[in-house]
Amino acid sequence: MPGKKAAMQTIILCISGHDPSGGAGIQADIETINQLGGHAASLISCLTLQDSHGLQECRPVEADWLRRQAELLLADFPIAAVKVGALGSLAVAQATTAIIQQLRSTQPDLPVVIDPVLSAGGGGALADNSVLEHLISQLLPMASLATPNLSELERLTTISDNPDTAAASLLQQGCDALLLTGTDSPASLADNITHWLYAAPNKAQAFNCQRLPGDYHGSGCTLAAALALYLAQGLDRIAATTAALHYCWQSLAQGQPLGRGQAFPRRGPLS
Ligand code: PLP
Numbered sequence: 001m002p003g004k005k006a007a008m009q010t011i012i013l014c015i016s017g018h019d020p021s022g023g024a025g026i027q028a029d030i031e032t033i034n035q036l037g038g039h040a041a042s043l044i045s046c047l048t049l050q051d052s053h054g055l056q057e058c059r060p061v062e063a064d065w066l067r068r069q070a071e072l073l074l075a076d077f078p079i080a081a082v083k084v085g086a087l088g089s090l091a092v093a094q095a096t097t098a099i100i101q102q103l104r105s106t107q108p109d110l111p112v113v114i115d116p117v118l119s120a121g122g123g124g125a126l127a128d129n130s131v132l133e134h135l136i137s138q139l140l141p142m143a144s145l146a147t148p149n150l151s152e153l154e155r156l157t158t159i160s161d162n163p164d165t166a167a168a169s170l171l172q173q174g175c176d177a178l179l180l181t182g183t184d185s186p187a188s189l190a191d192n193i194t195h196w197l198y199a200a201p202n203k204a205q206a207f208n209c210q211r212l213p214g215d216y217h218g219s220g221c222t223l224a225a226a227l228a229l230y231l232a233q234g235l236d237r238i239a240a241t242t243a244a245l246h247y248c249w250q251s252l253a254q255g256q257p258l259g260r261g262q263a264f265p266r267r268g269p270l271s
Contacts, residue, residue, distance in 0.1 A: 009039040010232045011077050013103075014225065015066075015096050016085030017046040017058065017117075017126065023264040024121065024218035029083055031267040032225040036247065038080075038232070040225075041073050045096070046088025046126070052217055052259030055124025060088035063095040070099045079103055081111040081232035083225050084139065090130040097138045104142070111231035114143040115224035116152050121217045122262055132156070141174030144231065145240075147224045149181045167198040177237055179227070181220065197241050207241060209249050216252050217262035223248040 012033050019025035026042050033040040043066055049057040073079070082100055087093040103110050116135050118127045127135070136156055140146055148156060150163060159166035163185075167178050177199035185194070195207045226247045230240035251265035258264050 009037065010080045010229060011039045011041055012225070012228050012232055013043065013070075013073065013077075013079045013082045013099075014040050014085070014228075015043045015045055015082065015087075015099070016221065017048055017088055018044050019048055019050055019120075019218070021050055021052050021217065021259065021264075023052065023258075023262070024221045025085060028218040028221035028265070028267070029085065029225040032222050032247075032251075033229050035267055035270075036226060036229045038229045041077055041079070043069055043073070043099075045086060045092045048086075048120070048126075050120060050122075050124065052122070052257070052261030052264070054122030054261070055120035055126070058086075058088050058124070058126055060092050063089070063091035066092055067095045067098070070095070074099070074102060079107075079110070081113065081228040083228035084112070084114045085221055085224065086117040086126040087131050087135075088126060090128075090134055093131050093134040093139065097134070097142070100139075100142055111144045111228060112142055113224050113228040113231065114139055114146045115220055116140065116146060116148050116156060117220065118152055118155060121215075121219070136173070140170060143175045143177075145177045145179060145227060145237065146170065146175050147179045147181060147220065147227065149183060149220065150185045153178075153180055163196070164198075164204065167196070167204070168200070171198060171200045179223075179241055181223065183219070195241075195245060197237065199237060205238065207245055209245065212249070212252050214255075214257075215262045216255060216265060218265055219248060219252055222251055222265050222267070
């Protein structure tokens with residue numbers, strides 16, 4: 001309506017890889033954040049060669065390029081949260097750490113959501129051991145909320161038989177909270193999935209949802225981007241988790257197999 005001023009959009013800084021199939025990575029971040037009313041500023045960490053079946057190759061960008069682009073964005077925009085996905089190289093992971101440290105030096109409470117992506121949904125590595133080490137020692141200790149699935153949690157902690165102990169060890173290293181997504185958990189019943197929110201000193205909180213049939217590409221990116229937006233909008237951790245899981249489930253329930261492989265979440269208008 002002419003003359004009516006719209007509310008200022010919340011700006012999320014997304015650092016993530018490009019998936020040309022459009023299902024995951026930075027495109028998932030941008031579309032999710034836009035759909036929920038925010039604006040995504042995007043720093044692309046790596047280019048990938050992939051389709052809806054899986055990832056063939058990952059090429060990290062030059063870390064110096066990412067750093068210079070971050071300087072422009074940080075000087076220009078009020079960043080309300082950071083969302084980190086696939087990184088692609090140690091140099092890019094180190095640049096990401098420096099960007100978050102710079103933001104936190106003036107905004108100590110800035111929400112930082114880290115999806116510790118180690119491989120693509122359909123298979124294919126997006127992080128080598130040096131990136132894994134950097135995630136453990138530098139990035140995850142700065143996370144307001146990390147969103148590993150069970151296999152990522154096991155690789156990040158080398159604890160494979162006890163998710164509670166594994167989660168506690170990440171919290172002890174400085175990560176504020178952890179949403180363990182249960183899609184790949186053997187404990188999730190065939191028709192039900194339980195996600196667990198860990199935040200010391202509270203008991204882990206369960207979030208249950210109905211398992212959807214099919215195999216999806218970009219669900220983790222969609223969830224983490226929605227979490228970053230909701231936290232930036234001021235929702236507390238539990239409310240943000242509830243809202244982001246609801247949005248992600250709806251976008252998967254209305255998703256489609258657009259190619260010949262995994263189905264994609266729907267990010268247009270949801271009914
Ligand atoms: N980031 C990038 C760049 C990817 O290509 C992928 C998967 O293909 C992911 C993240 C992780 O995707 P998902 O949300 O399916 O775990």
